[in-house]
Amino acid sequence: MTNGLFITGTSTNVGKTWVTAALTRLLRQRGIDAVALKPFCCGPRDDAELLREASASVLSIEETNPVWFRAPAAPYVAAMVEGRHVDIGLAMESVESARRRHELVLVEGAGGWRVPILRDFAVSDFAKSIGFPVAVVATNRLGVLNHTRLTLESIQQSRVQLFGTILNDAESAPAENHEDHLASLTNASILEDLLGCSLLDHIPWNGTPERLATLLIDQLHSTPPPSD
Numbered sequence: 001m002t003n004g005l006f007i008t009g010t011s012t013n014v015g016k017t018w019v020t021a022a023l024t025r026l027l028r029q030r031g032i033d034a035v036a037l038k039p040f041c042c043g044p045r046d047d048a049e050l051l052r053e054a055s056a057s058v059l060s061i062e063e064t065n066p067v068w069f070r071a072p073a074a075p076y077v078a079a080m081v082e083g084r085h086v087d088i089g090l091a092m093e094s095v096e097s098a099r100r101r102h103e104l105v106l107v108e109g110a111g112g113w114r115v116p117i118l119r120d121f122a123v124s125d126f127a128k129s130i131g132f133p134v135a136v137v138a139t140n141r142l143g144v145l146n147h148t149r150l151t152l153e154s155i156q157q158s159r160v161q162l163f164g165t166i167l168n169d170a171e172s173a174p175a176e177n178h179e180d181h182l183a184s185l186t187n188a189s190i191l192e193d194l195l196g197c198s199l200l201d202h203i204p205w206n207g208t209p210e211r212l213a214t215l216l217i218d219q220l221h222s223t224p225p226p227s228d
Contacts, residue, residue, distance in 0.1 A: 005104070008127065009113075010150075012115075014139040017047040019137050033102050033103035035098055035106070037098055038107075048068070051064055058102075069081075076117055092126075113151050125158075136148065140167050140184050140187050140202075143183075148191060152165070164198075166199065169203060
């Protein structure tokens, strides 16, 4: 693989930032010079600050998050609300700079895979432009089977390399009488059955992506470093 991974989600609020930050910390603890970026951030900058902290603050907040809109909306919408231009080039430059300087770069997308950055340029197009394999974070709740399949089908149509799917327990286990209870117990096995492959990781509530970190390190060590 290249020295980067693009992390998207089946929707917003599925735990992308938490997974990306936890993975970055774990990789650094294991001796990998990993950093995390969020090129586009809309709303409070808390997510970008969390990723910067997980990267041991080796990057400035502007390097971690070069394009920031205050409006909590898709970048395309936020830019219209604020009367500003979305600087795709600046976002691309931040990724390329980090790639040259660090062993592994994790890039978190904004919202889901098809969120618009410009009218005719989505998160999927940005991911394709930077050329990193894509990992999908799906939250372990009712509805994840449909959302995950739709996202993976779109990734396949985009002709980018899929690294795999991460099932994230973004909340504590639901009570037996909760509508999400049965889904939370069966989603992992059903997804693997439907997808025909193992999940990259199934991260329990308040757990860490140990398996995913191991996979990334194995991939990194088995691939010659990219030439500049």
